[in-house]
Amino acid sequence: MPQPIDRDEVRRLVDGGAQLVEVLPANEYEEDHLPGAINMPLRKLEEEARTALDRSRPIVVYCWDSA
Amino acid sequence: MYDYEDGKLDWLAAGLPSEGTNAERPRAGDVARKDVPTCLLDERLGDVRDRVREAGWDACVVVNEERVVFGLLRSQELEANPDLGIEGAMRPGPSTFRPFVSIEEMAAFMIEHDLDSSPITTSDGRLVGLLRRQDAAKAALELHEKEHGSHGGRT
Numbered sequence: 001m002p003q004p005i006d007r008d009e010v011r012r013l014v015d016g017g018a019q020l021v022e023v024l025p026a027n028e029y030e031e032d033h034l035p036g037a038i039n040m041p042l043r044k045l046e047e048e049a050r051t052a053l054d055r056s057r058p059i060v061v062y063c064w065d066s067a
Numbered sequence: 068m069y070d071y072e073d074g075k076l077d078w079l080a081a082g083l084p085s086e087g088t089n090a091e092r093p094r095a096g097d098v099a100r101k102d103v104p105t106c107l108l109d110e111r112l113g114d115v116r117d118r119v120r121e122a123g124w125d126a127c128v129v130v131n132e133e134r135v136v137f138g139l140l141r142s143q144e145l146e147a148n149p150d151l152g153i154e155g156a157m158r159p160g161p162s163t164f165r166p167f168v169s170i171e172e173m174a175a176f177m178i179e180h181d182l183d184s185s186p187i188t189t190s191d192g193r194l195v196g197l198l199r200r201q202d203a204a205k206a207a208l209e210l211h212e213k214e215h216g217s218h219g220g221r222t
Contacts, residue, residue: 002070007081010071022075032087032167034078062071062078 002061010034010060018058021049034062079167080190095173096166098206099187099196105130108137112156113149115140128186128194129157135192136163141183163188166195173198174207 005013014020020037022029029039040048042063053059071077079085082096104127106115119127125145129138138157147156163186164173177185177200187195 002068004072005069006073007071007077007083009069010078013069018069024075030087031089032075032079032085034075035084035086037086058069060069060071062074065074065076066072 005060010062013058013060016058018060019053021045021053021059021061023061023063028064037062077190080165082166082189082195085167089169093170093206093210094166095164095168095170095185095187095198095203096195098170098173098202099166099198100202101196103128103194103197105134105194106140106153107131108152108154110153111149112140112145112147112151112153115153116145116149119145126184126197128197129153130194134194136161136186136188136194139184139186161186163192164198165190170203170210171207174200174203177203 010020014036020034022033022037022039023042023045024039025041026039029037033039038052040052084090104119104122104124106118106127106129108129108131115127119125119140125142127140127145128136129140130136138153138159139161140153140157144156144158162182166187166189173185176182177198183200185198187198189195
């Protein structure tokens with residue numbers, strides 16, 4: 001299970017080289033995303049994560065909010 | 068694997084930078100004046116009014132030590148009895164808006180609701196700045212002209 005983290009922890013992890021992944025649809029990602037984030041819409045996450053992400057670095061995923 | 072549970076909404080509401088097509092367009096947090104005077108609840112109105120006027124302002128945001136917004140002193144509140152405490156003089160609990168709201172949306176809302184100024188705050192209520200209606204309207208008009216061209220010329 002992914003470990004829940006807050007905004008400060010996101011910044012700390014990203015500063016340390018973590019990969020940021022937005023799982024919202026592409027149009028929402030194109031409008032606004034966190035600096036340096038890549039887009040992997042939830043439906044494609046499993047298939048794309050294997051090839052696009054570096055398993056040796058931490059991965060932070062996010063969507064719009066906690067709802 | 069980590070889950071940023073509060074997500075993009077939390078990030079944008081904190082006024083942090085973002086990338087994407089919207090990042091190029093001005094938002095409430097970009098246009099809000101960061102130099103707005105602030106005061107604390109336990110100050111005397113007369114002292115605050117002098118300070119606000121010396122700074123060339125006609126409004127002041129009431130905050131606590133963590134810059135969480137409690138109220139607003141507009142020109143009419145600043146004119147009250149100078150011996151009043153701020154808590155008794157302020158307009159409490161003003162509507163606040165998050166920094167990521169588009170400037171067109173803010174301008175339309177402020178004109179429709181006749182708001183002269185609106186505090187812009189993070190999601191935990193901390194002051195980012197004060198958005199003046201004329202600043203919001205000017206920025207929205209400039210954006211419109213940039214994106215759609217000026218229609219000022221007549222034939």
